[in-house]
Amino acid sequence: LRRLISDVGRESGIAWIGVVDREGRVQVSSTENLMGHKFEVTAPECNTCHAVAPAQRLRSTTLVRPDGGVLRTVTPIVNREPCQRCHGSEHRLNGVLIIDRTLTPLQSAIATSRTQVLVGSAAALFALMASLGFAVERLVLARLRRLRKAARLLGQGEIDARARAD
Numbered sequence: 219l220r221r222l223i224s225d226v227g228r229e230s231g232i233a234w235i236g237v238v239d240r241e242g243r244v245q246v247s248s249t250e251n252l253m254g255h256k257f258e259v260t261a262p263e264c265n266t267c268h269a270v271a272p273a274q275r276l277r278s279t280t281l282v283r284p285d286g287g288v289l290r291t292v293t294p295i296v297n298r299e300p301c302q303r304c305h306g307s308e309h310r311l312n313g314v315l316i317i318d319r320t321l322t323p324l325q326s327a328i329a330t331s332r333t334q335v336l337v338g339s340a341a342a343l344f345a346l347m348a349s350l351g352f353a354v355e356r357l358v359l360a361r362l363r364r365l366r367k368a369a370r371l372l373g374q375g376e377i378d379a380r381a382r383a384d
Contacts, residue, residue: 223236223246223248227247228248231323232317232320233287234247234249234288234316235248237295237314237316238257238314240311240313242258242264243257262284263281263283263284263290266279266281272310275294277294278291278292278293279291279292279293280292286321287320287321287322287325288320288321289318289321290316290319291316291317292314292315293317294311295312295314295315296312297310297311297312361381364381364382365381367381368380368381
């Protein structure tokens with residue numbers, strides 16, 4: 219089990235993996251520094267499950283750690299018949315499996331997508347403004363210049379002056 223946890227803990231995207239006993243103490247860990255660490259049931263992360271009666275708890279719970287960079291999945295390890303040879307039958311659970319997955323790749327992908335959307339939106343806005351500017355120039359301003367020129371000529375006494383309608 220220790221080798222399996224260690225191997226899985228080295229996989230990309232896995233920040234930490236461990237097995238915690240019924241008392242909340244880490245018994246198997248992918249990193250040595252958390253071996254023996256005690257999780258308090260009153261901690262906000264633990265309260266997600268322990269605030270609910272055992273019969274109503276979900277089979278597995280996934281939550282974002284308070285620092286926001288890790289997605290934690292907590293899965294109870296049920297004391298099934300094959301386990302009872304070593305662990306006895308007096309407890310329903312032998313502990314929990316905790317897997318912390320890093321959100322860094324997902325956050326990087328979101329940041330990249332956000333940048334692409336912003337650049338695309340800016341390009342679309344520029345194209346829209348350029349098209350709108352061209353349309354205003356051709357449909358309004360050019361006609362107003364022709365009208366102004368004709369009005370000037372009329373004011374100078376050229377009665378035959380006309381503004382083209384196109």
